[in-house]
Amino acid sequence: MQDPNADTEWNDILRKKGIIPPKEVPKEDEEEEEGILMQQSVVKTYEDMTLEELEENEDEFNEEDERAIEMYRRQRLAQWQASQIKNTFGEVLEISGQDYVQEVTKAGKDLWVILHLYKQGIPLCSLINQHLAILARKFKDVKFIKAISTTCIPNYPDKNLPTIFVYQGGEIRAQFIGPLVFGGMKLTQDELEWKLSESGAIKTDLEENPRQQIQDQLMTSIRSSIATKKDTDSDED
Missing domain, CATH: 3.40.30.10 (Glutaredoxin)
Incomplete structure (x- = not known):
């Protein structure tokens, strides 16, 4: 009888048709996959971490994550410094x-x-x-x-x-x-x-x-005064 876990084209066809169950994943591969998922979950949440939490969890990140986190850490530090400067004065x-x-x-x-x-x-x-x-x-x-x-x-x-x-x-x-x-x-x-x-x-x-508002009001007042004077002069004539 053919091994259902064997990597053959026929078994692949049978798996797609649902005739035989999916290939069993070795325990070592399962553990490795779980480790990757855990690592991804940590990376996905680093943006929600404080600077202190980033330092506590830095052992969980790989080299690529550490580069991304270092950039993020600098951004957070710059934001923190800006917040310290902001509202510092007031007089x-x-x-x-x-x-x-x-x-x-x-x-x-x-x-x-x-x-x-x-x-x-x-x-x-x-x-x-x-x-x-x-x-x-x-x-x-x-x-x-x-x-x-x-x-x-x-x-x-x-x-x-x-x-x-x-x-x-x-x-x-x-x-x-x-x-x-x-x-x-x-x-x-x-x-x-x-x-x-x-x-x-x-x-x-x-x-x-x-x-500009004051200047516009002044000009309006001057024009109104000139128009009134012209009307008065016309009446006198």
Whole structure:
């Protein structure tokens, strides 16, 4: 009688037809298959593990898995570091010139830093400091700092105040120098927020430039006034 477990074409045909049972798997092969399935199950769940759990289970992974897990570990570590940085700030830090390198140049690769150079006794500088204090609480993942101008840049002219420098990774990305850039004492918090968002430092929820709204309203008012005057002149004629 022919062995039903023999590897022959005839037995393969009989197995497909269901005439003879499937070929029995040797116990050693079963154990190896179970080991592969266990290993796959471990690999499938590593994305759900914490960094500590990954270290505890690292003996269960093969070389290919370890490479994938190392990449994943780095991603998780970067996410963790980002979460530590985020919401770390929330206020405007006062610095002096000797703190500049540490707080700006070495602040962090992807960290945005907004530096306000000001002087006491200049009303617009005081107004901007008030606005920045509120914005710092709103955008806690951005470092807001301020410094008396001459402590950072000796002999910095008062005519250039207020001045705001925007940095990322220690590199300057935008600068706003002098009172005309800010529009004078009528500068609102929303207008300053929009101006800083244009530099990329903050992600505002404002849908359009508040200054443009004021300009549009002003132009509408002027046109209305001109139209009214023309009507009045026509009536007089």
